[in-house]
Amino acid sequence: MSQQTTNFTGFSPAVPKAISERHVACVFLLDISGSMNMQGAIDKLNDGIAKFIEHMKTEPRTADVVDAAIVTFGGDVSVVQNFIPVSEMKVPQLLAYGASPMGEALRMGLDMVDKRKEVYSLAGTPYYRPWIFCITDGTPTDDWESAAHKLKEAENSKKVLGYCVCVENDPEFSKKEVFQIFNHSRILKLDNLDFSGLFEFVSNSLAAVSRSNPNSDSMVNVEAPHTLTMAMK
Amino acid sequence: MFGYYNLSLQGRSHKAGKIPCQDANRVMVLSNGTIVAAIADGLGSAPYSDIGSFLAVDTVVEHMKLHAEPVWNIQELHSGLKSAFTLALERIQKKAKQDKNPVADYDTTLTAAVYDGSQVVYAHVGDGGIITLSSKGKLRRLTEVQKGGEFNSVCPLKNVDSWVFGQSKDNVCAFSLFTDGIYDVVCPWLLAGSDPPIYINYVRPFMDRNLLKAETPEDFSKIKKEVKNFLESEHNSSITDDKTVVTIINTEITPKLRDESYYAEPDWQALQQETRKKLYTQN
Numbered sequence: 001m002s003q004q005t006t007n008f009t010g011f012s013p014a015v016p017k018a019i020s021e022r023h024v025a026c027v028f029l030l031d032i033s034g035s036m037n038m039q040g041a042i043d044k045l046n047d048g049i050a051k052f053i054e055h056m057k058t059e060p061r062t063a064d065v066v067d068a069a070i071v072t073f074g075g076d077v078s079v080v081q082n083f084i085p086v087s088e089m090k091v092p093q094l095l096a097y098g099a100s101p102m103g104e105a106l107r108m109g110l111d112m113v114d115k116r117k118e119v120y121s122l123a124g125t126p127y128y129r130p131w132i133f134c135i136t137d138g139t140p141t142d143d144w145e146s147a148a149h150k151l152k153e154a155e156n157s158k159k160v161l162g163y164c165v166c167v168e169n170d171p172e173f174s175k176k177e178v179f180q181i182f183n184h185s186r187i188l189k190l191d192n193l194d195f196s197g198l199f200e201f202v203s204n205s206l207a208a209v210s211r212s213n214p215n216s217d218s219m220v221n222v223e224a225p226h227t228l229t230m231a232m233k
Numbered sequence: 234m235f236g237y238y239n240l241s242l243q244g245r246s247h248k249a250g251k252i253p254c255q256d257a258n259r260v261m262v263l264s265n266g267t268i269v270a271a272i273a274d275g276l277g278s279a280p281y282s283d284i285g286s287f288l289a290v291d292t293v294v295e296h297m298k299l300h301a302e303p304v305w306n307i308q309e310l311h312s313g314l315k316s317a318f319t320l321a322l323e324r325i326q327k328k329a330k331q332d333k334n335p336v337a338d339y340d341t342t343l344t345a346a347v348y349d350g351s352q353v354v355y356a357h358v359g360d361g362g363i364i365t366l367s368s369k370g371k372l373r374r375l376t377e378v379q380k381g382g383e384f385n386s387v388c389p390l391k392n393v394d395s396w397v398f399g400q401s402k403d404n405v406c407a408f409s410l411f412t413d414g415i416y417d418v419v420c421p422w423l424l425a426g427s428d429p430p431i432y433i434n435y436v437r438p439f440m441d442r443n444l445l446k447a448e449t450p451e452d453f454s455k456i457k458k459e460v461k462n463f464l465e466s467e468h469n470s471s472i473t474d475d476k477t478v479v480t481i482i483n484t485e486i487t488p489k490l491r492d493e494s495y496y497a498e499p500d501w502q503a504l505q506q507e508t509r510k511k512l513y514t515q516n
Binding site: 016019020021023061067083084085119120122123124125126211221 | 246250417418421422423424425426432471473501504508511512513
């Protein structure tokens with residue numbers, strides 16, 4: 001019998017980084033309306049984003065393939081940051097003011113997702129289903145119905161996944177509209193303004209998505225902090 | 234004349250989720266001296282796709298065994314493979330009906346090849362693929378990857394209109410069939426604009442007899458273990474999906490070595506920078 005067999009020893013220590021990894025895009029829609037000043041919620045949100053970036057960067061491979069964008073709605077709607085790998089993300093300093101034009105923010109987020117997918121396609125970069133991740137402490141103050149319809153259409157055709165986290169810092173917060181905009185199974189409630197716990201959860205979830213089987217429809221299974229639970233109507 | 238190894242390994246994500254390996258493969262040397270191989274990758278979204286992938290490869294190989302013609306005829310082989318794909322789909326549909334489940338619960342890709350020692354004739358649907366090595370030492374991608382419009386969907390066997398049939402043009406001395414987890418590294422998207430769009434240094438040891446000097450069935454058994462160790466090693470830690478490789482080699486031919494530049498490692502950094510420009514300067 002011949003002793004000669006395979007020769008895999010000529011390889012570099014590992015398959016080079018990110019030559020075949022799929023990207024995952026996530027647009028954060030952040031409510032920075034005036035009510036986010038209550039109980040220092042806006043500061044905790046800023047700290048939470050800092051924690052998210054810090055936590056994501058502990059896994060460089062993931063931080064290179066998760067592309068995040070930030071859209072704020074408070075008074076007006078602004079793209080605070082267009083898509084960038086989390087590895088290059090800088091911590092924004094958000095200030096709270098004005099009303100909550102969530103409908104316009106959602107339309108903008110969905111447009112950004114469409115454009116991002118075009119960019120991925122042009123670059124030949126495979127991708128996971130993008131996320132829209134909304135964090136709000138109040139009801140929308142603008143026309144949100146058309147945005148809700150657009151989100152439902154995109155979700156039904158598996159083009160995007162929309163999540164909403166309701167921040168429990170305003171006693172007058174009715175979630176009636178939120179439940180008409182987002183899929184009920186993806187509406188969460190955040191207690192104690194635990195943005196650190198929330199963003200650590202988001203970070204772990206995006207990392208799990210980036211490692212998941214792209215052909216699977218099953219949800220990633222990540223342990224949530226006790227402050228984050230399913231929201232009830 | 235033929236040597237081969239074949240393996241399907243459960244991916245890390247499936248081990249963690251206690252989901253069975255949804256890939257399947259089968260190889261058989263036929264009575265007419267040719268060899269047939271089939272691989273299938275059950276879709277992660279389909280709960281019984283492990284059954285679907287098994288039925289698919291089993292049906293194709295058994296059909297080609299029953300219809301092994303004495304003369305190598307490409308048209309006849311295409312026709313045989315088409316019948317085999319049709320039967321595979323029918324068998325899956327029958328199983329779904331029997332179990333009162335939707336056919337989609339058994340969704341799987343399917344790639345099959347018949348080889349006479351110099352030419353590969355294939356049938357293909359899905360996101361796996363075939364890489365051939367010619368006697369002149371050239372690697373080629375024989376099949377196109379079929380991804381859905383959203384880049385995260387796959388064409389399964391039931392998409393009859395997506396079935397493609399073809400054959401190699403070179404004198405092929407070895408070839409491998411891969412399911413998508415490994416195939417995404419064999420043909421990474423960073424090399425999509427290169428010629429060939431293949432990570433040559435990664436794929437060569439799977440099939441190039443200048444690196445893999447196997448002669449006997451015992452050698453191939455040993456190689457199978459080494460390939461398994463390699464695929465489960467840190468080298469491939471980024472591949473979390475199930476992994477299937479079937480390699481068939483004509484042990485009478487050692488391919489010519491090409492110019493050194495052919496085996497040069499791609500400049501990954503430059504390729505990544507170029508892609509980053511495309512991904513982030515349009516913001």
